[in-house]
Amino acid sequence: MLTPSLPRPLRVREEARTSARVALSAATTEGVQLRTRDIPSWLAGRGRANDFRVDRIPFAQLDGWAFDEATGNLGHRSGRFFTVEGLHVTEQDGPFGDGPHTEWHQPIIKQPEVGVLGILVKEFDGVPHFLMQAKMEPGNPNLLQLSPTVQATRSNYTKVHQGGDVKYIEYFVGPRRGRVIADVLQSEHGSWFYRKSNRNMVVEVTGDVPLLDDFCWLTLGQISELLHRDNTVNMDARTVLSCLPHPDTGAGALLSDVELFSWITEERSRHDVRAERVPLLDLPGWKRGESAIEHEDGLYFRVVAVAVQAGNREVTGWTQPLFEPVGLGVTAFLTRTFGGVPHVLVHARVEAGFLDTIELGPTVQYTPGNYAHFAPRDRPRFLDTVLHASTDRIRYETVHAEEGGRFLNAESRYLIIDADEADAPQDPPPGYAWATPAQLTSLVRHGHYLNVQARTLLACLNALAVTGR
Template sequence: MPSQVLQRREVHSPPARIAASAATTDGVHLSTEHFDSWLTERRTANTFRVDRIPFTEMDGWSFQEHTGNLVHRSGRFFTVEGLHFTEDGQPHGDGPPSDWYQPVIRQYEVGILGILAKEFDGVLHFLMQAKMEPGNPNLLQLSPTVQATRSNYTKAHKGGDVKYIEHFIGPDRGRVVVDVRQSEHGSWFSQKTNRNMVVETTDEVPLQDDFCWLTLGQINELLHRDNVINMDSRTVLSCLPAADTSAGALLSDTELLSWITGERTRHCVRTERAPLGHLPGWKRHTTAIEHEAGRYFNVVAVSAQAENREVTGWTQPLFEPVGPGIHAFLTREIEGTPHVLVQAKVEPGLVDTIELAPTVQYTPHNYAHLRDEEHPRFADSVRRATGDRIRYDAVHAEEGGRFLNAESRCLIIEADDTDAPLDPPPGYAWATPAQLTSLVRHSHYLNVQARTMLACLNATKTRTR
């Protein structure tokens, strides 16, 4: 094949075009320096309000008589019910106790998290939405072009159309760049997945209010700011294809997959449904369902208003953690190749026992009553990191449609052999970013926190080139 043809294919390959977009920090529609004023304008253009309310003031939601489960009268959207988790065999580190009850969100529908891409002046841009979610600490964050459950885009709520949904379903959608089902929070959802998509179009796309075109370079810059890029955007961005630079990995791809399979095999996990109204250790009050120890999370109710949503006013339950979390990747160069330390984390709501998680993923408040040595492994390495060793540090919120004020400090930290040995303890392994990018092309390998951290890692690599 002629060399000029090979070069042309390389330039126009998805990884090359994505890399070019990541290297472009000003877009044709909105410059980075004008982004803040645009977002402020979108925030003031509409009325947003969220109020906590008693459970009895929720419209359409009620507790079932016999189970105490919290359900919607339509039978759609989601339910809050109980879950009983048990595990036999080897310990699994920072996870639930081996016999554990908790409330959980059960949502059978597979939603669409879709980002529309289009080339302007030879550079890929991505259509992002300034979307209000009732659980967001600052209400308005950048979401994917489409962030909708099946109930939303089939209009079970009897509201307006989901904008741009036609680009992601049906025969006339554009060229698919990413299409993979990924898990949501395994600690709070029961086997919930969403379809993560990036679709490129060559059609004219009318620009609606609350939407803007940004290059990947601009999005990566915004990922360094607190609470701007929402969780759904982060998980989709983590799935973007990249050039294969997996040479030099401590574990070969086959060895890494074998390690994951071994971790899934050594944990014997069982989950079963339990009535929400009869969960040991949990009590329901007028405004909250909470654990008697004052730890973990609460189930609360809110009333929300947003003039630019498909439905402008509604009520719903939300899960509210008792404090902010910490998600951290420890990184090392091993024989000249960057690696990150991942853990095989058991979570009650996962489909397949474990998924790869950040090195450290925990809520410090839940461990405040314990000695430091009883905190999760490597938490001390994160706590004592300072200065140049911290390569990335930002606060990001979890999914604001189901979780209230659920923020986590996301950190990427350069480690040494004292912090993170090359021969890590059971349940941990070194992997290259390229290996994680390869795994995230498939379902149920990286949990949602690890996908956020992968998006942050990619943003950090772009900034330091």
């Protein structure tokens, strides 16, 4: 986001300059601090330098957390952080409410405060570098991953937990010390969070910035290389990276920008989604045991509790609930080229926790195990196309973890797959549309248009363009 008081010609030139400098950083595969091949060993060294441990515990051993006697909701004694509640969802499709009707109940995380996900940028030797953090999150399969410079809830940086200061927060909250490149509210996982947003920010500075332990300066080209490695760049970094401006190559889109916005508005209008918060106690279809809240069929996800030790965090030890998915997810864009212009197939996806009914999601975003017992005709559209894609069509495949501060071992195979007319027709089925990466880059500069999984794939698309792999 650029200063709105600038005259339009100056804004346009400044935006073009910013895009060019982002492209320069993306094309630079070696940085001033670390060689790209040394970054994994640097990450491993930061893991050895700190004491990390995560243990599953029964709910009775949660410190400061308790189930409310009246509602069964799980919350913290401070009244802050987040609560685990119940949600009753009904969805009716069709402009006149005459379409298919679905209904379900589930646990949901309610965390109304807006967090800050911020990456600091500074130029070294004429090339913009991004300040990344080796951050431990209790739900990450490998605990330590590259995160934004700042990844903090309001409770964190206002020190509700009475812990230490959040490092570098002064560059993102309060008087600004640099130039804002991106600043937008984006949704979190709509399937597990109730109307949760984070402030995604990129801020460039010119003065001296102290380099603290567990932080390193990397070019965008180096980060793009790391996006090809399993469980290395965390979800919060991926969503911020998707908000970076890139050179506009969106000419020749099947749908004009006006047509794409009209389609999104139509999809939001035809879905009547009602999500009502209800007590977690006796939630239909779910059962609570000593160590887990889980679905009676053993599918979807469970709520569990963990005890955490982390020597380099603001608080070095705590307990908390986490959501744990049942099975590895599959998240994919199908891609085609029309008139020489690359397109991806987006899905107008309904998730219970979205603020505005639908957001654009990947072509496929499912956990296949949840549908293993379905007849082929009843399985989610395009899921089998993705699962059975030949290796020569897979342009990108990496396992990425979802948000490790709230989800335990939540991993998905992220894929970008070339399709043909038989797999994905030019005239797609209802609820799907072809959009160019440039159109998605434009949409992501505004909040609540692309869901978090689509933003990860957009970051991966940009990385693919850089690395050529």
